[in-house]
Amino acid sequence: xxxxxxxxxxxxxxxxxxxxxxxxxxxxxxxxxxxxxxxxxxxxxxxxxxxxxxxxxxxxxxxxxxxxxxxxxxxxxxxxxxxxxxxxxxxxxxxxxxxxxxxxxxxxxxxxxxxxxxxxxxxxxxxxxxxxxxxxxxxxxxxxxxxxxxxxxxxxxxxxxxxxxxxxxxxxxxxxxxxxxxxxxxxxxxxxxxxxxxxxxxxxxxxxxxxxxxxxxxxxxxxxxxxxxxxxxxxxxxxxxxxxxxxxxxxxxxxxxxxxxxxxxxxxxxxxxxxxxxxxxxxxxxxxxxxxxxxxxxxxxxxxxxxxxxxxxxxxxxxxxxxxxxxxxxxxxxxxxxxxxxxxxxxxxxxxxxxxxxxxxxxxxxxxxxxxxxxxxxxxxxxxxxxxxxxxxxxxxxxxxxxxxxxxxxxxxxxxxxxxxxxxxxxxxxxxxxxxxxxxxxxxxxxxxxxxxxxxxxxxxxxxxxxxxxxxxxxxxxxxxxxxxxxxxxxxxxxxxxxxxxxxxxxxxxxxxxxxxxxxxxxxxxxxxxxxxxxxxxxxxxxxxxxxxxxxxxxxxxxxxxxxxxxxxxxxxxxxxxxxxxxxxxxxxxxxxxxxxxxxxxxxxxxxxxxxxxxxxxxxxxxxxxxxxxxxxxxxxxxxxxxxxxxxxxxxxxxxxxxxxxxxxxxxxxxxxxxxxxxxxxxxxxxxxxxxxxxxxxxxxxxxx
Ligand code: ADP
Ligand code: MG
Numbered sequence: 001x002x003x004x005x006x007x008x009x010x011x012x013x014x015x016x017x018x019x020x021x022x023x024x025x026x027x028x029x030x031x032x033x034x035x036x037x038x039x040x041x042x043x044x045x046x047x048x049x050x051x052x053x054x055x056x057x058x059x060x061x062x063x064x065x066x067x068x069x070x071x072x073x074x075x076x077x078x079x080x081x082x083x084x085x086x087x088x089x090x091x092x093x094x095x096x097x098x099x100x101x102x103x104x105x106x107x108x109x110x111x112x113x114x115x116x117x118x119x120x121x122x123x124x125x126x127x128x129x130x131x132x133x134x135x136x137x138x139x140x141x142x143x144x145x146x147x148x149x150x151x152x153x154x155x156x157x158x159x160x161x162x163x164x165x166x167x168x169x170x171x172x173x174x175x176x177x178x179x180x181x182x183x184x185x186x187x188x189x190x191x192x193x194x195x196x197x198x199x200x201x202x203x204x205x206x207x208x209x210x211x212x213x214x215x216x217x218x219x220x221x222x223x224x225x226x227x228x229x230x231x232x233x234x235x236x237x238x239x240x241x242x243x244x245x246x247x248x249x250x251x252x253x254x255x256x257x258x259x260x261x262x263x264x265x266x267x268x269x270x271x272x273x274x275x276x277x278x279x280x281x282x283x284x285x286x287x288x289x290x291x292x293x294x295x296x297x298x299x300x301x302x303x304x305x306x307x308x309x310x311x312x313x314x315x316x317x318x319x320x321x322x323x324x325x326x327x328x329x330x331x332x333x334x335x336x337x338x339x340x341x342x343x344x345x346x347x348x349x350x351x352x353x354x355x356x357x358x359x360x361x362x363x364x365x366x367x368x369x370x371x372x373x374x375x376x377x378x379x380x381x382x383x384x385x386x387x388x389x390x391x392x393x394x395x396x397x398x399x400x401x402x403x404x405x406x407x408x409x410x411x412x413x414x415x416x417x418x419x420x421x422x423x424x425x426x427x428x429x430x431x432x433x434x435x436x437x438x439x440x441x442x443x444x445x446x447x448x449x450x451x452x453x454x455x456x457x458x459x460x461x462x463x464x465x466x467x468x469x470x471x472x473x474x475x476x477x478x479x480x481x482x483x484x485x486x487x488x489x490x491x492x493x494x495x496x497x498x499x500x501x502x503x504x505x506x507x508x509x510x511x512x513x514x515x516x517x518x519x520x521x522x523x524x525x526x527x528x529x530x531x532x533x534x535x536x537x538x539x540x541x542x543x544x545x546x547x548x549x550x551x552x553x554x555x556x557x558x559x560x561x562x563x564x565x566x567x568x569x570x571x572x573x574x575x576x577x578x579x580x581x582x583x584x585x586x587x588x589x590x591x592x593x594x595x596x597x598x599x600x601x602x603x604x605x606x607x608x609x610x611x612x613x614x615x616x617x618x619x620x621x622x623x624x625x626x627x628x629x630x631x632x633x634x635x636x637x638x639x640x641x642x643x644x645x646x647x648x649x650x651x652x653x654x655x656x657x658x659x660x661x662x663x664x665x666x667x668x669x670x671x672x673x674x675x676x677x678x679x680x681x682x683x684x685x686x687x688x689x690x691x692x693x694x695x696x697x698x699x700x701x702x703x704x705x
Pocket of ligand 1: 284
């Protein structure tokens with residue numbers, strides 16, 4: 001998908017003599033994983049999800065450059081962009097502060113200076129005095145007359161005709177040049193696969209441009225003197241594509257729901273003895289919210305329409321017990337339940353906590369993660385297949401092909417936004433659809449909710465269990481370590497424990513682990529009287545479990561950790577959370593980390609260590625955390641400070657990504673889009689499926705459309 005594309009450096013020459021001097025705006029890199037080198041541009045494009053004609057057609061330009069006209073140098077306007085053609089009269093490399101390449105270009109009307117800072121030898125080799133050069137770029141007044149910095153240039157020895165259309169500039173990617181993309185997209189445009197799928201009358205009533213016309217206008221806009229008219233037309237073209245994408249998304253959601261209804265689930269009414277025993281064994285009573293939510297879940301489970309419910313509640317609100325009750329209900333109804341968590345350490349925590357709740361009641365709980373002894377794994381798989389394992393807790397390992405449940409009645413997905421939509425759907429493959437319960441501490445933004453939730457039921461735990469005291473948050477400059485050490489000593493002297501999180505973003509896991517290892521040595525030296533444990537992502541599952549067990553059993557006083565402790569860890573005796581370099585983190589992460597303390601009755605503290613100088617933006621963000629303990633409020637502020645799109649994008653929600661539509665801007669269309677989706681599904685299901693597939697390839701396979 002093009003959203004994951006990394007841009008090639010703007011100055012890196014593309015194949016052929018074209019360069020892109022402006023550097024197209026980079027879409028945000030999502031996965032960031034460096035893929036291995038592939039040999040051809042087509043293979044490299046495929047790695048970004050650009051395979052079919054439609055993938056290329058929907059790879060839309062960021063902007064256009066006008067290469068259709070050449071103007072005399074004397075007619076260039078400083079501040080505007082323009083294209084000229086002339087003879088190279090002089091080439092120089094100067095070293096002022098940096099190495100620069102200076103080229104003087106002359107036509108019949110005057111002279112222009114072209115300037116490059118940091119250039120490739122391949123560029124310099126092409127620029128030889130006497131050659132004819134076409135140069136396009138932003139014009140500015142310089143010390144030596146008008147100049148262009150990093151223009152796009154092309155050697156035009158002989159006659160090179162001017163293009164008839166504006167030139168699109170695409171979101172590009174490592175190893176796939178603009179030129180290659182242009183040619184490939186032009187091929188797709190000419191392949192004639194642009195039939196519109198919206199019924200003509202409907203299209204007209206919505207005042208939407210024809211799909212093929214919209215795509216042609218964006219990929220191959222006509223050159224013309226009237227830029228304003230073209231701009232208006234292109235806006236209409238974008239509008240059509242945004243509508244199309246929203247329509248495809250609604251269709252996908254509707255098809256998913258239709259499939260679930262069609263397949264049906266096994267009703268899980270339960271005899272109530274196991275759930276009652278579980279409730280009786282708890283050292284506390286459910287809060288009113290927990291009771292309400294459990295009632296909603298139980299009602300869903302009792303029916304044959306597969307549950308598709310999102311359980312939202314802030315960190316520490318007590319979602320786990322609701323999940324355990326749901327699992328118990330499935331089990332007392334004669335089915336199996338599965339609980340999938342995004343990380344091994346979180347899955348392990350769930351396993352230990354839920355096993356502690358259910359095993360005394362005679363439930364067989366199994367554990368399945370990626371790594372582990374092969375013989376043990378095989379034994380677990382056999383237990384799952386025979387139905388002997390009544391509840392299975394694990395990571396992504398649960399959705400591997402080798403895992404065959406005897407009768408999976410309920411799938412629970414924790415921190416569901418960390419899974420892709422396909423991973424969540426995979427858990428429901430099988431003869432009948434299992435009921436699905438998703439847990440999330442991350443509030444869903446309103447506009448996403450409007451589209452996404454048309455397919456989801458939502459339960460909310462709004463209040464924390466009683467007796468909790470809000471965590472006190474302190475902002476401390478990073479150099480005041482002695483204050484932090486004193487705070488740790490004090491907590492430990494009072495019989496409590498502390499986390500010290502030393503997260504490093506922008507670095508990889510390994511470096512993060514090294515930092516944690518260094519940190520633990522420092523901490524041991526500074527606090528020789530305390531027992532300091534270590535937890536990071538590079539440790540083996542057994543080491544992680546040992547570190548967590550030691551901390552939970554108070555064999556260690558301080559746990560130095562990376563962000564692996566971010567989600568789900570539950571040690572109520574821990575009352576101090578210290579976070580280093582707090583300004584580097586998203587508010588959601590900080591709120592999650594802070595949520596690791598304040599889980600018992602004692603007053604807890606979260607110390608945010610920040611590095612100075614702190615930007616105004618960073619200060620404003622940390623203040624939000626200082627002032628609020630409410631995850632929903634924090635999410636709202638985060639949205640305001642960072643703008644939509646950045647925060648809680650579709651990716652976080654595991655939604656098929658939106659490429660051109662923006663729910664904030666285009667949300668007003670959703671009612672129309674829904675009505676259109678219903679109509680299309682009723683009148684022309686094949687076209688509906690084709691529409692979904694254009695935008696979300698492979699979705700149909702998962703949606704069973
Ligand atoms: P979440 O997963 O929503 O972050 P947990 O389910 O881990 O929260 O619960 C946080 C803590 O609160 C746990 O220690 C749990 O035992 C405790 N807890 C849950 N429900 C209640 C309740 N009704 N009364 C008191 N404590 C509760
Ligand atoms: Mg939890």
